[in-house]
Amino acid sequence: MDYQILETKERVLADNEAAAGLTRGMMQKSGALLVNLMGSPGAGKTSVLKRLIGLLGDRFRIGVMEADVDSDVDARAISAAGAKTIQLHTAGLCHMDADMTARGLEALGVHDLDLIFLENVGNLVCPAEFEIGADLRIMILSVPEGDDKPLKYPLMFTVSDVMLINKTDTSPIFDFDQALAAARAKALNPDIRVFPVSAKTGEGFDALALYLAEKTEERKQECASLS
Amino acid sequence: MDYQILETKERVLADNEAAAGLTRGMMQKSGALLVNLMGSPGAGKTSVLKRLIGLLGDRFRIGVMEADVDSDVDARAISAAGAKTIQLHTAGLCHMDADMTARGLEALGVHDLDLIFLENVGNLVCPAEFEIGADLRIMILSVPEGDDKPLKYPLMFTVSDVMLINKTDTSPIFDFDQALAAARAKALNPDIRVFPVSAKTGEGFDALALYLAEKTEERKQECASLS
Numbered sequence: 001m002d003y004q005i006l007e008t009k010e011r012v013l014a015d016n017e018a019a020a021g022l023t024r025g026m027m028q029k030s031g032a033l034l035v036n037l038m039g040s041p042g043a044g045k046t047s048v049l050k051r052l053i054g055l056l057g058d059r060f061r062i063g064v065m066e067a068d069v070d071s072d073v074d075a076r077a078i079s080a081a082g083a084k085t086i087q088l089h090t091a092g093l094c095h096m097d098a099d100m101t102a103r104g105l106e107a108l109g110v111h112d113l114d115l116i117f118l119e120n121v122g123n124l125v126c127p128a129e130f131e132i133g134a135d136l137r138i139m140i141l142s143v144p145e146g147d148d149k150p151l152k153y154p155l156m157f158t159v160s161d162v163m164l165i166n167k168t169d170t171s172p173i174f175d176f177d178q179a180l181a182a183a184r185a186k187a188l189n190p191d192i193r194v195f196p197v198s199a200k201t202g203e204g205f206d207a208l209a210l211y212l213a214e215k216t217e218e219r220k221q222e223c224a225s226l227s
Numbered sequence: 228m229d230y231q232i233l234e235t236k237e238r239v240l241a242d243n244e245a246a247a248g249l250t251r252g253m254m255q256k257s258g259a260l261l262v263n264l265m266g267s268p269g270a271g272k273t274s275v276l277k278r279l280i281g282l283l284g285d286r287f288r289i290g291v292m293e294a295d296v297d298s299d300v301d302a303r304a305i306s307a308a309g310a311k312t313i314q315l316h317t318a319g320l321c322h323m324d325a326d327m328t329a330r331g332l333e334a335l336g337v338h339d340l341d342l343i344f345l346e347n348v349g350n351l352v353c354p355a356e357f358e359i360g361a362d363l364r365i366m367i368l369s370v371p372e373g374d375d376k377p378l379k380y381p382l383m384f385t386v387s388d389v390m391l392i393n394k395t396d397t398s399p400i401f402d403f404d405q406a407l408a409a410a411r412a413k414a415l416n417p418d419i420r421v422f423p424v425s426a427k428t429g430e431g432f433d434a435l436a437l438y439l440a441e442k443t444e445e446r447k448q449e450c451a452s453l454s
Contacts (some may be wrong), residue, residue, distance in 0.1 A: 040268045041351045041380060042372025069352060071378040092382065094321060094352035111384035122269045122379070123352055125296060125321035144394065145269025151298040152349070153268060155319065167371065173397060 014186045019098035031223030036132050041122030044166040045198035046074045051187025053081045055209040060114040064183035065104040067096045067121050094125035098133050115216045128156040138162040143176045150184035157185045162193045169198040170203045246325035250360025257337045258450030260443045263359050268349030271393040273301045274426035280308045282436040287341040292331040294323045294348050325360050340403035342443045355383040365389040370403045373405035377411035384412045389420045396425040
């Protein structure tokens with residue numbers, strides 16, 4: 001072979017991993033927890049965030065980076081809910097990468113925050129490939145999407161620490177088997193934590209808020225022990 | 228400036244457009260109509276196809292290319308519904324491009340078919356950027372996803388010829404304004420045709436099937452006049 005093959009994608013992912021590593025180190029020192037929130041368009045990312053801000057906003061200083069291809073619909077809703085918010089536009093890109101996230105964190109300012117969410121672009125494929133340096137990866141599968149999604153978009157379920165099954169209030173009208181969805185996700189990722197929730201009714205959010213509060217406190221203590 | 232800037236994405240899209248042009252010409256000669264069916268994960272692409280095969284399968288020879296990151300869940304369902312089917316795996320890629328589509332068409336075989344659907348990867352972002360050489364682009368927005376999606380994923384609504392508003396049977400429990408969703412899509416793309424449907428109940432499918440039958444007949448006549 002007398003020519004070079006450039007593995008473009010591998011190079012992109014390697015560069016991305018390096019940038020994610022820098023963010024991970026920066027977050028540890030900052031004492032704030034960074035959560036990458038992912039899911040399909042309409043899975044309920046913004047509604048879930050609004051619930052969590054309501055439940056955790058008195059105890060923790062919450063920041064949100066809203067990543068969208070376009071518009072600021074979500075940023076307005078989140079800002080109104082009381083979190084420090086910035087809108088990131090990906091200019092057509094289907095996911096946030098580590099470098100874009102680092103710039104977002106710089107613009108948001110992390111030192112007066114305890115818990116930071118990146119609401120990723122609505123997409124079950126691309127965000128799973130791009131680590132952003134988050135401490136926790138939470139993905140949302142909503143009941144109307146169907147319980148077969150772990151079979152069809154396996155990487156998202158493999159890389160996530162938490163799966164929320166959202167819109168459980170609509171279970172009576174959709175043919176969605178929660179136990180089957182959870183089993184399919186756990187077959188890919190035995191450690192994944194599953195929380196059934198309804199952002200509409202609030203069902204299931206106490207357990208989720210408790211889990212996030214514990215993680216946020218752990219990060220604070222980890223930071224205190226470093227200094 | 229003493230260095231070259233490679234506009235990688237522009238080059239990729241230009242190469243893709245060239246491949247799409249070849250497919251477009253090939254389809255015209257074949258006499259079959261190629262439809263690119265797009266939408267979020269769980270929007271109902273496979274269920275819509277099953278309904279259309281039921282309504283149009285007696286009149287037209289239908290072929291389906293099922294594109295998925297992984298699994299063959301959908302291909303089995305579509306094959307059972309009676310269409311000539313192949314499963315395409317994108318190996319992690321978030322969309323089908325024109326070259327992959329051309330290979331899919333070659334594997335499917337187009338000359339004994341009248342109407343061919345590509346069920347694209349579930350994704351509202353990336354498939355909108357990659358023209359595959361289709362005669363018709365149909366996107367599905369389902370009621371549970373929310374009526375704000377044209378604001379947040381504008382390109383998909385801009386490039387599509389048809390928007391299906393699916394799962395209309397669930398309208399009573401979701402806060403989805405059909406007129407508003409249609410107006411938002413038409414603000415981006417005044418020519419977009421909107422069909423409210425329910426793949427579950429069959430509501431609205433007669434009008435959609437009629438529209439597709441007309442397009443398929445037009446293609447047949449166009450082909451006959453060429454030869």
